[in-house]
Amino acid sequence: MHGLVNRSFESFLEVTYGAPLWAAVVEDLDTGFDSFEAVLHYDDALSYQMLESASARLGKPPDMLLEDFGTFLVASPTAERIRRLLRFGGVDYEDFLASLEDLRGRARLAVPDLDLPQIEVGEQGGGTYRLACHSPHKGFGHVYLGLLRALADDYGALVLIDYEGESGGAEILTIQLADAEFAEGREFDLAAPVAERAVE
Structure with missing residues (x-):
């Protein structure tokens, strides 16, 4: 790891x-x-x-702890650089979901030997998405569960996300985007300097 x-x-x-x-x-x-x-x-x-x-x-339970870890990566001031990397993916939650497949590559631009899970996102219609998390490290699906829920709050979107278990060697999440503009999201300015100490 x-x-x-x-x-x-x-x-x-x-x-x-x-x-x-x-x-x-x-x-x-x-x-x-x-x-x-x-x-x-x-x-x-x-x-x-x-x-x-x-x-x-x-x-x-370990799964719950991993989900909380995913939330921490978005919500904690100490992880602001990670939040910025994620928010760079789109102006709204729908754009962010569409950019998730590129997250692995964006992370490698910053840390070339960091091997994040391979993510596949498929739109099912009606605001429903299916996310497949491919990784040799079991548990990353729960990290993404917490991360995606926290990002929904960050964007101000109303989203229902369920962990569906494993299928075809991947951990599966279903994402129902109920309202992309449900509430006012957290302030975000890509050009603003990061004042907080980031997770190292």
């Missing part, structure tokens, strides 16, 4: 649940270091061990 993913999850745990929780997870991991390096790569087993440790200590 890319260190940027692990470091972002570390930041999510520490910002959301506090330093004592992260210290306890570090103790469980017993790796000899207390923070992930964003430029390194780590064994996938260590990433899943981190998730399982946090899940056990919080009494929260």
